Amino acid sequence: MHVVAHKIPADPLIRWDWVNSNKGVILSAVGQHLELTAIAVVVGFAIALPLAVAAWKVPALRPPLVTVSGLLYVIPSVALFVLIQPITGFFSITTAEIALTSYTLLILVRNILAGLDAVPDQVREAARGMGYTALRELVVVDIPMALPSIFAGLRVATVTTVGLVTITAFIGQGGLGQLIISGFNNNFHSPIVVGLVLSVLLAGALDAALVLAEHVALPWARVERVR
Amino acid sequence: MHFLSQVAHFISQNWGGPDGFWVRSVNQIELTAAVVAAAALVGIGVGVVLGHTGRGGFVAVNSANAARAIPSLALLTLLAIQPAIGLKGNGFLASFLALFALAVPPILTNAYVGVRNVDADVRSAARAMGMTAPQVLGRVELPLALPLVMAGLRTAAVEVVATATLAAYVSYADLGSFIFAGLNTQNHVQTFAGGFMVAVLALLTDLVLAAAQRAVTPVGLRRGGQAARTRGVGADATTTRRRLRAPASAAGPG
Numbered sequence: 001m002h003v004v005a006h007k008i009p010a011d012p013l014i015r016w017d018w019v020n021s022n023k024g025v026i027l028s029a030v031g032q033h034l035e036l037t038a039i040a041v042v043v044g045f046a047i048a049l050p051l052a053v054a055a056w057k058v059p060a061l062r063p064p065l066v067t068v069s070g071l072l073y074v075i076p077s078v079a080l081f082v083l084i085q086p087i088t089g090f091f092s093i094t095t096a097e098i099a100l101t102s103y104t105l106l107i108l109v110r111n112i113l114a115g116l117d118a119v120p121d122q123v124r125e126a127a128r129g130m131g132y133t134a135l136r137e138l139v140v141v142d143i144p145m146a147l148p149s150i151f152a153g154l155r156v157a158t159v160t161t162v163g164l165v166t167i168t169a170f171i172g173q174g175g176l177g178q179l180i181i182s183g184f185n186n187n188f189h190s191p192i193v194v195g196l197v198l199s200v201l202l203a204g205a206l207d208a209a210l211v212l213a214e215h216v217a218l219p220w221a222r223v224e225r226v227r
Numbered sequence: 228m229h230f231l232s233q234v235a236h237f238i239s240q241n242w243g244g245p246d247g248f249w250v251r252s253v254n255q256i257e258l259t260a261a262v263v264a265a266a267a268l269v270g271i272g273v274g275v276v277l278g279h280t281g282r283g284g285f286v287a288v289n290s291a292n293a294a295r296a297i298p299s300l301a302l303l304t305l306l307a308i309q310p311a312i313g314l315k316g317n318g319f320l321a322s323f324l325a326l327f328a329l330a331v332p333p334i335l336t337n338a339y340v341g342v343r344n345v346d347a348d349v350r351s352a353a354r355a356m357g358m359t360a361p362q363v364l365g366r367v368e369l370p371l372a373l374p375l376v377m378a379g380l381r382t383a384a385v386e387v388v389a390t391a392t393l394a395a396y397v398s399y400a401d402l403g404s405f406i407f408a409g410l411n412t413q414n415h416v417q418t419f420a421g422g423f424m425v426a427v428l429a430l431l432t433d434l435v436l437a438a439a440q441r442a443v444t445p446v447g448l449r450r451g452g453q454a455a456r457t458r459g460v461g462a463d464a465t466t467t468r469r470r471l472r473a474p475a476s477a478a479g480p481g
Contacts, residue, residue: 074433075426076389082406082422086230086415159296166298167393170410177300184304184397192308196301203296 011189018190026179030198033175036168037161037206039097044104044157051105052112053138062113069106077103077164081171091172100164104157111153115146148221151214155207162203166195176202233416234423241420246400248424255401255428259388262323266330266383271376274338278372279364284339291332299329299390307397322394329390330383337379341372374444381436388432392425402428 019026055061075083080099088095119142127137143150169177176195183191214221242248277284303325307313312321345368353367395403405421408414 071430074385074389074429076392076429078389078392078403078406079422079425079429082410082418083426086419090413090415163296163298166300169300170396170407177298180298180301180304184308187308189305189308192301192305196297196305199298199301200296 011187013189014193015190019194022191026194026198029176029179029195030202031175032173033162033165033177033199033202036093036096036100036165036173036175037158037202040100040104040161041154041158043097044101044108045154047101048105048108048112052109052116055109056113056116065109066113069109072102073106077167078170081168085171093173095171096165096168096173100161100168103164104161107157107160108150108153111149111156112146115149115153116142118149119145147218148214151210151217155210158206158210159203162199162206166199230416230419234420237416237420238424241405246404248402248405248420251401251404252424252428254399255388255391255394255403255425258319258322258326258391258394258399258401259384259432262326262330262387262391263380263384265323266327266334266387267380270331270334270379270383271338274335275342275364275369275372278339278342279360279368281343284343288336288339291335294328295332297328299325300393300396302328303393303397313397316399318394318397318399321397322391322399326387326390326394330387333382333386334376334379337375337382338372341375341379342368344375345371370445374440377436377440377443381433381440384436385429385433389425389429 051065055065077099080102081095084098085091085095088098123141123145124137127141132140165173165175166177166180168174169181174181176199179191179195183189183193183195238248244250273287277287303321306321306324307318309321312324315321342364349367349371350363353363358366391401392403392406395401395407402421402425406418406425409416409418409421
């Protein structure tokens with residue numbers, strides 16, 4: 001990424017003339033940031049849901065899943081990015097996505113499991129009593145009842161990923177992370193401030209969108225959720 | 228396999244000396260310890276006072292969590308290019324401040340929730356026994372909040388030791404230095420070795436503090452009650468970023 005820094009005696013926190021003349025660069029950084037985040041969350045969810053359901057149905061699967069995901073989650077993102085590079089490719093988008101996805105996966109598995117665990121036994125027995133098959137019970141009863149916890153997981157996973165994407169700048173991706181790094185390399189405030197503010201705004205906007213989606217998806221929860 | 232043996236060779240060849248893995252690990256631990264100690268002082272202090280009085284806690288916890296949406300990399304680089312900060316202690320001061328901002332929210336949130344969640348009946352009983360407010364705080368609320376306070380410290384310490392890797396980018400010499408030097412020179416063995424050591428350090432930090440957390444948890448709280456309580460915290464208080472450390476252990480058998 002090419003950023004022109006005109007060194008002036010006191011560089012202000014933000015130079016709007018720089019922002020104006022670099023709109024294209026900034027927008028494409030936001031676009032890449034959004035894309036990296038969205039893929040990680042969507043793919044992570046697609047893998048996490050069946051994994052969590054399997055661990056919920058088959059108790060023997062649970063301890064290894066919880067232990068492995070707990071350990072993996074402790075591995076710092078910078079370390080994970082560089083540790084999987086020999087397999088997934090150096091400075092590649094695949095590396096970035098696989099690492100980002102594994103973090104969303106870990107958060108989501110944990111939350112989906114917690115949500116499924118919280119489904120009251122009476123409700124499940126009632127579904128069985130009404131003649132629901134196991135699959136129908138899962139789709140119509142269990143997963144909808146786990147949705148508040150699933151949405152909580154999606155929110156944490158999304159906001160976390162927005163933050164982690166900046167780190168992928170070190171392996172050549174990064175979205176807004178690229179702006180931040182170029183600002184640092186050029187000793188120039190504006191790109192860092194723009195990267196910081198936009199990634200906070202992006203996290204906030206995605207979080208708000210998920211709150212809205214939850215509101216729409218859970219009409220029965222609205223009454224009790226009023227504070 | 229060849230690659231991994233090169234990595235092992237690199238680590239053993241570069242273990243000692245002023246730029247070796249040992250010295251740089253110690254640097255990373257020193258930075259982490261300084262940050263967590265300072266954040267504990269502020270976070271536990273503020274969290275306990277807010278939890279005890281019950282005032283302003285919601286605002287404090289939420290603003291602390293909102294602050295966590297700020298990417299550490301942005302804060303770190305921004306501080307590092309301030310001439311008054313960036314040149315102090317070879318990047319120590321800038322790293323310290325950026326990591327401090329990362330460490331306070333989980334510590335504050337857990338301390339607040341820990342004290343706030345003490346059973347109202349227990350509090351009333353303590354008062355009825357004639358305890359003064361400071362005694363209630365010191366002998367009842369704090370001991371009961373301790374496991375959650377430790378959980379907050381553990382979360383903060385693991386996040387800080389992980390993110391301290393980035394401090395190398397603003398010239399603080401820790402394990403991250405191997406990663407960034409390796410990335411710059413396309414020396415994949417060096418990069419991998421740095422990443423491996425960072426992962427080991429983070430896992431060790433987590434293990435040590437998990438043991439500490441268990442040690443301060445009263446026996447009666449170790450299973451059901453504690454699990455339910457900490458899980459509730461994860462769902463309520465983590466409005467923006469990341470989990471509290473507690474749900475991971477709560478979900479496990481231990």
